[in-house]
Amino acid sequence: xxxxxLSDFTVELDVYSGPYEWLLALILREExxxxxxPLRELVRLYLSSRDPRSPQALRLDTEFVGSASALxxxxxxxxxxxxxxxxxxxxxxxxxxxxxxxxxxxxxxxRAAEVLRGRLEANASCHPSAHxxxxxxxxxxxxxxxxxxxxxxxxxxxxxxxxxxxxxxxxTVQELAALIQASLSRGPVSxxxxxxxxxxxxxxxxxxxxxxxxxxxxxxxxxxxxxxxxTLEPLP
Amino acid sequence: xxxxxLVEAVLFSSARPVSRKTLxxxxxxxxxxxxxxxxxxxxxxxxxxxxxxxxxxxGGYQLATNPSCxxxxxxxxxxxxxxxxxxxxxxxxACVLYLGPxxxxxxxxxxxxxxxxxxxxxxxxxxxxxxxxxxxxxxxxLDVTEEFLISTGxxxxxxxxxxxxxxxxxxxxxxxxxxxGREGEGR
Numbered sequence: 001x002x003x004x005x006l007s008d009f010t011v012e013l014d015v016y017s018g019p020y021e022w023l024l025a026l027i028l029r030e031e032x033x034x035x036x037x038p039l040r041e042l043v044r045l046y047l048s049s050r051d052p053r054s055p056q057a058l059r060l061d062t063e064f065v066g067s068a069s070a071l072x073x074x075x076x077x078x079x080x081x082x083x084x085x086x087x088x089x090x091x092x093x094x095x096x097x098x099x100x101x102x103x104x105x106x107x108x109x110x111r112a113a114e115v116l117r118g119r120l121e122a123n124a125s126c127h128p129s130a131h132x133x134x135x136x137x138x139x140x141x142x143x144x145x146x147x148x149x150x151x152x153x154x155x156x157x158x159x160x161x162x163x164x165x166x167x168x169x170x171x172t173v174q175e176l177a178a179l180i181q182a183s184l185s186r187g188p189v190s191x192x193x194x195x196x197x198x199x200x201x202x203x204x205x206x207x208x209x210x211x212x213x214x215x216x217x218x219x220x221x222x223x224x225x226x227x228x229x230x231t232l233e234p235l236p
Numbered sequence: 237x238x239x240x241x242l243v244e245a246v247l248f249s250s251a252r253p254v255s256r257k258t259l260x261x262x263x264x265x266x267x268x269x270x271x272x273x274x275x276x277x278x279x280x281x282x283x284x285x286x287x288x289x290x291x292x293x294x295g296g297y298q299l300a301t302n303p304s305c306x307x308x309x310x311x312x313x314x315x316x317x318x319x320x321x322x323x324x325x326x327x328x329x330a331c332v333l334y335l336g337p338x339x340x341x342x343x344x345x346x347x348x349x350x351x352x353x354x355x356x357x358x359x360x361x362x363x364x365x366x367x368x369x370x371x372x373x374x375x376x377x378l379d380v381t382e383e384f385l386i387s388t389g390x391x392x393x394x395x396x397x398x399x400x401x402x403x404x405x406x407x408x409x410x411x412x413x414x415x416x417g418r419e420g421e422g423r
Contacts, residue, residue: 015319035353036322078350100415102348104408109346111402112330113323116388120326123389124317125306126291128251129299 006063011045013038020046024067027074034075043068171202176209184219184234191230239265240280243273244299253296253386294385295392318361324354329363329380334399337367337377363387 009020015036016023026032046064051057183189191210195203210232213219222231242263247254254262260270274290274297281290287305291298301309310317321329328351331343343351355378358364362383366376380393390396 033353033357035324036357078353096416100412103411103415104403105346106348107407107411108399108403109327109330109334112334112396112399113326115397115402116329116333117321117323117326119388119390120321122303123387125303125310126289126300126389127306127309127313129248129288129301130251 006060006067009046009049009060009064011042013041013045020067024071027071034071035078037071037075039068039071039075042071167201169201171205173205173209173212176202176206177213180206180209180213180232181218184232188231188233191232194232239263239269239273240276243270244277247277247290247297247299250298253291253294253298253382255296259297291389292391293389294382298386321358321361322354324351325358328354328358329384332364332378333380333384333393333396337379339375339377341375343378 006020010018011020011023013023016026016032023032023037027034027037046068050060054060180189180194183194191207195206198206210219210221214221217235220233220235222233223229242265243259246259246262256267256270256274259265259274260267263270265273278290280286281288281299283289283302283304287302288299289302291300324347327347328343331346332338335342335346338346340352340355343355355364359366359378362381364378364384365381367379369376385392388396
């Protein structure tokens, strides 16, 4: 039994195609609008994909019902006007005459929406003749908000990392290079042996010294596998 | 070079609709010559005679492929059309087109449901745009864009049928009867 029961359930919707878990994550991160997710279709997909004979069927069903219920709740909340909106509708119930008026206005909008759908469909198959030219100088539309954000990114400097926790540096690469060369005079030496008893700072500087010596051709570094033992070998 | 050739060349090189004024200034032709050239091109690029058509959209003119050739063009380009808009999106566009510019709240009031998410999607698709605040410190007003006019094949707002003509008076009367009748029954 896996820790993520619905990890194998994938969905194919107009607005999204992929694992169900990712769909939930995208909705929660508001990168996908719950309003555009057909929940009935989602349930149908789950029912068509479930295996009632599976020993995990009950656990999967429970998990799905739990998450799908949350989506229903979320979507129903989305459908309500946002509280605190300056343009929020008045609290007083509308009179029957007002209600009839509103319904009439809405009916007109519904009809207009049908007209628009027809026009959009009819014109979707027209493709313009040329590429989109760049805006002419002086006609470039600048989004002040995006410009400000970009400027902040460009002009802001990364904070210097704090170094208070580091003690005073009392050793130099040259000193440790001399130590390495003295050890190599007796033959190959492992980095572990070389740095035994050293603190972290001296170990790091020893490594830097070894790299420097290898770069100038004074020794060879041998490491048979990544993160494996490192051996320093003298060059003839 | 004949005026029609000049106008044709400018239109061919532009992906966006070009106004009569811009056609005149870029070709050096007079307004009458531009008009005459457009008439000639409209005949030459009619849907019955050509795979390319002259469209009058968003206050200008545009050369585009004939809709009847769309399947071949789309196969060639290998591009899928954008996903069709939802019914909610069509309603929001209708609200803004006929009643706009409107705030998000006003759109939600007309539709009776929160429409913010749909509005966001339409702004991303370039069909709606914010046109500044409705007043100092007030919510932004939304309006349809040039892209909307192009997508609907409209030259301007006036190209759409009047809102009042879309619903017959008898239908509105039936709505009133239902609401007021039910209210009367409930009393």
